[in-house]
Amino acid sequence: MIKTLEWTDSGVRFIDQTKLPTEETYVTCTSCEEVAKAIRTMVVRGAPAIGVAAAMGIALGVKNSRAESVSELRRELDRCCALVGATRPTAVNLFWAIRRMQAKFEALGIRSLPQLKQALIEEAQQMYDEDIAANQAMGRWGASLMPASGGVLTHCNAGALATCGYGTALGVIRAAIALGKKIQVYADETRPFLQGSRLTAWELIKDGIPTTLISDSMAGFMMRQGKISAIVVGADRIAANGDVANKIGTYTVAVLAKEHGVPFYVAAPFSTIDLDTPDGSRIPIEQRSAQEVTHIAGKAIAPEGVAVENPAFDVTPANYITGIVTERGIARQPYEESLAKLAAVQAKVVL
Numbered sequence: 133m134i135k136t137l138e139w140t141d142s143g144v145r146f147i148d149q150t151k152l153p154t155e156e157t158y159v160t161c162t163s164c165e166e167v168a169k170a171i172r173t174m175v176v177r178g179a180p181a182i183g184v185a186a187a188m189g190i191a192l193g194v195k196n197s198r199a200e201s202v203s204e205l206r207r208e209l210d211r212c213c214a215l216v217g218a219t220r221p222t223a224v225n226l227f228w229a230i231r232r233m234q235a236k237f238e239a240l241g242i243r244s245l246p247q248l249k250q251a252l253i254e255e256a257q258q259m260y261d262e263d264i265a266a267n268q269a270m271g272r273w274g275a276s277l278m279p280a281s282g283g284v285l286t287h288c289n290a291g292a293l294a295t296c297g298y299g300t301a302l303g304v305i306r307a308a309i310a311l312g313k314k315i316q317v318y319a320d321e322t323r324p325f326l327q328g329s330r331l332t333a334w335e336l337i338k339d340g341i342p343t344t345l346i347s348d349s350m351a352g353f354m355m356r357q358g359k360i361s362a363i364v365v366g367a368d369r370i371a372a373n374g375d376v377a378n379k380i381g382t383y384t385v386a387v388l389a390k391e392h393g394v395p396f397y398v399a400a401p402f403s404t405i406d407l408d409t410p411d412g413s414r415i416p417i418e419q420r421s422a423q424e425v426t427h428i429a430g431k432a433i434a435p436e437g438v439a440v441e442n443p444a445f446d447v448t449p450a451n452y453i454t455g456i457v458t459e460r461g462i463a464r465q466p467y468e469e470s471l472a473k474l475a476a477v478q479a480k481v482v483l
């Protein structure tokens with residue numbers, strides 16, 4: 133399995149996703165500042181991976197701290213939480229991870245500084261293990277939704293590279309293939325950052341999974357030709373009513389799916405579900421630099437001075453979504469009810 137990120141004795145090690153698919157290189161961050169930068173610059177990306185990276189960054193900051201008292205260590209923890217919390221606003225996993233690290237620290241009570249540090253490292257490592265287990269559980273739930281044979285379209289990268297391993301949407305596809313289903317993946321290129329062509333195609337080809345790369349504008353024509361039997365994507369934040377924020381372009385795919393009668397599934401762990409956000413209109417959408425749209429690999433593809441918009445995510449209204457696959461089961465419309473019901477399930481029992 134690809135090691136997207138990993139806790140090591142010398143720091144947090146990431147596969148550098150900005151270099152893929154041409155170079156498979158790894159970087160080790162030795163401070164919380166470096167981890168925050170890796171998240172901001174998308175060395176590591178994908179909602180679940182960002183969450184665990186943030187937790188590891190916080191653990192690293194606390195480990196490196198020269199604090200001489202618990203209150204000094206708490207101040208360092210808060211500083212690290214603020215650092216990673218300011219990197220990317222949309223994926224709620226980041227804020228879920230921060231809250232979990234803070235809650236762990238508070239729950240530990242009075243301990244020695246080395247014990248507190250060790251407990252936070254272990255918490256981050258546990259989040260890593262839980263993420264892989266959640267993806268495998270999603271795979272088990274979601275595989276039955278995949279066709280026995282046919283094309284399955286995905287957008288962006290919701291694979292091993294977006295998680296601690298196996299993937300959410302790609303985990304569902306992997307599990308379906310493991311059951312013997314004959315799936316041809318259609319990977320949207322995913323302009324402007326090209327997660328589909330650079331990352332999804334790379335990890336699927338590496339696994340020997342049949343993959344066809346298309347540009348985003350081809351998705352509707354593929355559906356019209358009957359080449360797509362199902363769609364499965366990941367999510368960065370799911371509101372209480374089932375509205376889903378995911379990579380820009382997801383909404384377009386969902387609308388096309390409805391027009392063509394193709395089921396549209398979202399696969400995401402509970403750490404992506406934000407029951408405190410009532411609907412998609414309240415989800416903050418990250419705006420990224422104009423350069424991502426006007427340039428490819430450093431080369432200009434647009435005239436200088438043109439106005440640019442670059443929202444990194446869009447929101448797909450819940451009524452376009454056939455089902456939301458989580459590690460606790462599959463939620464279906466009406467999502468207010470089904471998500472609330474799954475939220476009440478004890479995660480550990482299911483995993």
Ligand code: MRU
Nearest residue numbers: 177178179288290294366367379
């Ligand atoms: O900007 P990115 O690459 O972090 O966006 C990633 C996505 O939109 C993914 O689809 C989402 O995080 C789910 S990953 C399992």
